[in-house]
Amino acid sequence: MPIFLEAKLLVWLSPLHRESWLWACPELEEKPYAIVPSPIDPSQFYDMKLPREGVICVTSLFEFKGRKNVLQWARDHPGQEITCAGGNPLPNEPLPPNCRDVGQISPWQVNETYNKHKAFLHLPATPQPFDRTVSEAYLAGCDIIGNKLIGALSYDWFKSREEVAEHCGNSSKLFWEKIEEVLND
Template sequence: MDIGYLAYLDPFVFGGGGEMVMREVLTFGKNAGHKIDLYCVKGQKIRKADFLANKDLFILADIFNCYTHPHFYSWGLLSELISRQKYIHFDNAYVEICNLGYLPCCGQTGYDNCVYKREGKFKRFLATAYKLGIGNAVHDLNGCFRLNTRWLYRESKLNIFVSPLHRNIALKMLGQDVIDPSYVMKPIVDTRRFRDMQETRDIENLYIGPLNEAKGIENIRNLFPGGDITLIGDIGEERYRQYGDYIGHVAYSEIHKYFNRAKNFVFLPEWPEPMGRVVIEAALCGCNLITNDNVGALSFNFDIRDPSNFDNVLEEIWDMIEGII
């Protein structure tokens, strides 16, 4: 197939969780013989002629990751693409539903006006749908972003989510008639790297990830007020640097070594974490899990400690994609 891939971030340049997933998906597709051209705002230069070239299929992924970027493709160009091309939509987070950081309402409000924007509780992008020129848009700065992006899901031949929890939040906010047909992909995990190496566990409690409120740092502080926990990741606020045993950034290639030293892996997100692959990686490495109900990785109906449950994930995804044509 001749495929176009449209995203805000180039997954072969950037290394966030969603980009790691898409890198694996696209690499598998290329190795299977598909021609895949990438059109990404950050990491490449997009030419309109290429962007609107006829393809067998377009894959759209997290295209509104930063929709106020000065070089973002216009809504008019997106509308033209969607009216002409067959596409599927990968949803790795909530950026196509909410243009605030970390979905502060947690998908619970369902109102057309956003209380978090009105009260200024979170940083927000100031560009409006009016400025971007989309027809039938809600031009209110306080309006819920999902009202402007339902068409992206509704016109897609398939909406792909990263966990049952992730799909359920989208379902609540958009409606089943908007998100279907949909598919929940199983996590892509390197089970050869993430395994129990039977080593001495000299770390009592471990957290790996960004240190911010949405990822659960305040919940962790409440559970361990004395700071009896080792923390690895980027600092969201400088005050967290003084809490616990803060190690800082560690390369992803070294993370499995820390999992194999930890007795407990702690992950208590405040927001509905779309997937949280780090929880699966910790479980495969033999950690006891201290978690809550906001972890997408734990919403699957299979044992995440069993590595066989992560076999043939990419084959299954591409079977779905190839079936669209």
């Protein structure tokens, strides 16, 4: 905690990220801060106009990313085919019959993989600072099936793909502007 209290600037990845920390450490309320989204290159995530079907989740089979929530959602929606990418840390625990584990996806196939699916499923069990996969999938044209624990969704501007592209695409610039302000004080 001392490192936070002595920091010249606290950088949060989303409003939810900051709120979660303030709930646990209210003494951070008065510290200077910036809220800067995770940087995403919007030219890498776009709608390719491919035929779409089913739902995809990425890294959601990890416990802290909402494994139980995702598997319950799958059981509650047996008619939805769900592609699970990013690894399964419990391969001996059977998945519902409508889930298919495809393992890791190479980075250059991620946009195309999103584009083959109608929706992106992410139901974390704990507050997540940002969850960039949600923004990537959204930019690629997926509808989002999520909950209130996704940092990216706590931004007021997460309403249109254009705004998400603008804010995430300019976040590196914003980050360095905030750092420069602190260094120049």
